[in-house]
Amino acid sequence: MAVLSILDREHTVAPPGYSRWLIPPAALAVHLCIGQAYATSVYKTSMVKHFDTSQTAVGVVFSIAIVMLGLSAAVGGTWVERNGPRKAMFVAACFWATGFLVGALGIGTGQLWLVYLGYGVIGGIGLGIGYISPVSTLIKWFPDRPGLATGLAIMGFGGGALVASPLSRQLLGLYDSGYDPNVSTSVAGGGALVGLFLTLGVGYFVIMMFGVFNIRVPADGWAPDGFDSSAVRQKALVTTGNVSAANAIKTPQFWFLWVVLFCNVTAGIGILEQASPMIQDFFRGDNGKSSVAVAAAAGFVGLLSIFNMAGRFGWSSTSDVIGRKPIYAMYLGVGIVAYTLLASVGHTSTVVFVLLAAVIISFYGGGFATVPAYLRDLFGTYQVGAIHGRLLTAWSAAGIAGPLIINGFLDREGKPGTLTAAAYRPALFTMVGVLAVGFVANLLIRSVSERFHEKSESTVEAEA
Numbered sequence: 001m002a003v004l005s006i007l008d009r010e011h012t013v014a015p016p017g018y019s020r021w022l023i024p025p026a027a028l029a030v031h032l033c034i035g036q037a038y039a040t041s042v043y044k045t046s047m048v049k050h051f052d053t054s055q056t057a058v059g060v061v062f063s064i065a066i067v068m069l070g071l072s073a074a075v076g077g078t079w080v081e082r083n084g085p086r087k088a089m090f091v092a093a094c095f096w097a098t099g100f101l102v103g104a105l106g107i108g109t110g111q112l113w114l115v116y117l118g119y120g121v122i123g124g125i126g127l128g129i130g131y132i133s134p135v136s137t138l139i140k141w142f143p144d145r146p147g148l149a150t151g152l153a154i155m156g157f158g159g160g161a162l163v164a165s166p167l168s169r170q171l172l173g174l175y176d177s178g179y180d181p182n183v184s185t186s187v188a189g190g191g192a193l194v195g196l197f198l199t200l201g202v203g204y205f206v207i208m209m210f211g212v213f214n215i216r217v218p219a220d221g222w223a224p225d226g227f228d229s230s231a232v233r234q235k236a237l238v239t240t241g242n243v244s245a246a247n248a249i250k251t252p253q254f255w256f257l258w259v260v261l262f263c264n265v266t267a268g269i270g271i272l273e274q275a276s277p278m279i280q281d282f283f284r285g286d287n288g289k290s291s292v293a294v295a296a297a298a299g300f301v302g303l304l305s306i307f308n309m310a311g312r313f314g315w316s317s318t319s320d321v322i323g324r325k326p327i328y329a330m331y332l333g334v335g336i337v338a339y340t341l342l343a344s345v346g347h348t349s350t351v352v353f354v355l356l357a358a359v360i361i362s363f364y365g366g367g368f369a370t371v372p373a374y375l376r377d378l379f380g381t382y383q384v385g386a387i388h389g390r391l392l393t394a395w396s397a398a399g400i401a402g403p404l405i406i407n408g409f410l411d412r413e414g415k416p417g418t419l420t421a422a423a424y425r426p427a428l429f430t431m432v433g434v435l436a437v438g439f440v441a442n443l444l445i446r447s448v449s450e451r452f453h454e455k456s457e458s459t460v461e462a463e464a
Contacts, residue, residue: 007212009084014216020141020224022214027134027153029211030089033204034096034130035160037065038305042168043196046179046188051112058112061120063399068124070396073132077389078245080129085137085215092130093208099123100201108194119197130208131157131392135372136385140218143381144227146373147324151316154369159309162302164200171196237325237445241453242380248387253378253448256441258394261371263438264331265398267339267431268364270406271357272308275301279354281419282347288418292350300354307358308365315366316373324374325445331363332439336432343428347421368395378448405430 005011040062047058080088099122106114134153142149169181176192188196248254271278276297280290292300319327342356371391376384406427413423 007084007087007090009087009217012084012086012215012217013219014222016219018216020218023134023138023141023216024149024152026211026214027138028156029214030092030130030134030208031153031156032160032163033208034092034127035157036164036200036204037062037069037127038158038161039164039168042165043172043188043193046172046193047107047115049187050107050190050193051110053112061115064116064120065124065127066399067396068121069127069131070393070399072125072128073389073392074128075389076125076129077132077386078383080133080389081136081245081383081386084217085133086212088129088133089208089212089215092126092133093205093212094126095122096126096130096208097201097205099126100197100204104194104197104201107190107197110190128389128392132385132389134211134215135388136381136383137215137217139372139376139384140381142224144224145317145320146376147316147318147320147370148313150372151313151369154316154372155309155312155365158312158365158368159305162305162309165302168196168200171199237323237447238377239380239448239453241448241450242382243378243387243448243452244454245383245386245390247452247454248379248383249390251448251452253445254387254391256445257371257374257378258391259441260328260332260438260445261367261391262394262398262401263434263441264328264335264364264367265395266402266405267335267435267438268361268367269398269402270427270431271360272304272364274403274406274410275304275357277419278424279350279357281423282353282421283350284418284420300357303354304357304361307362311362311365312369315362316369319370319373324370324377325442327370328367328374328442329439331367332435332442335360335363336435336439339428339432339435343425343432378445380453382454405434 044055044058047061048055051058076088099118099120102118102122103115104118106112106116106118135150138149138153139146166181172179172188172192173181175195176188179188179192180186243251279300280292280297283292284290315327315331338356338359342353342360346353346356372384372388375387375391379387409427409430410419410423413419413426
């Protein structure tokens, strides 16, 4: 259709004088919306009651969405690079919004499998395409500060829950007078859940359209004022060539970085998934009661979201100064120390516990935001979005492994509500081992061999 031709890459080239600082807000509009995935716990209990099923059955919805995020990003990465960010962000908005609408149909008809299909599969595809769609564009606009640029956008994914959580509670209260958004145990009815999903689907589509129509790609040969490409290329591990997505997965560097991301995410998601009950269990007395109230535990979860978001921007920006390999050495090395202290002395003080957990989660967020710049350093800008998509399968794997490790140990130690700090120690020390594996993998990363580089026109002519 002629109307949709506005989405084509050739119609998104920025005119002379276009400010590159308009690109991060466009990317942020998409990431803030898809970051709602971290806020599913708000209505989880209501879904359990509505479908008269288990928490595990409802939790599968989130797991499917994260798995589909990784798979769609891996499969669709090359398509995103070929068609440009505007078309990719539009497709992501359509899938993400449709996922909510199909999910609403499933809730309204009492068919949980439709929620799996809607929010999980269809919405998960929107998650994956939306997550990677602005990445390579941001890196091309900010060759001098790729860590800062990707951190600005990916920060939105970590902070999406800060907006979605209170918004969802207020909407449920609006659609169900019997629901109290200020009481964590309050349960909303099916009609309110349908209204919530419909509202979020339409609202997020409109907001994502802001990003769609404001995203631009730089003209060929564009560079920011005062940018010296030779200075960037002198930095360690920063390549002067380009590697295709097909060749990138043939390099050991890609798989070392896959292990690095997997280990960093596995360790972080283990705390995120268990945050609220974990802080209560760590400070449970001999009488079986915790000194940490439910409200305080909820506040702790919100604090972790802030550190998750801040780490994405702060640490990724820092990587522009100290380099990507050193920053990951910090994520993993200091993470090992933090997890060891959490397991051994975390129960002695809530302040110590909160500080250690906050540091770990900031590294978790920072790892997500820094990895696109790490990929740009190693493989160039040619198909960095597609390579990023393939790398995100590590996130899908970690999304399964992290909770399995934590929950596996806890199930063996006792029932929820009766656990203490000692029950967590085997799982936490296991995470220390996971981080150690990632630390070694990061040390093994070297510059990519030139035999994997795309041949430039001059190289082809010389060989001829």
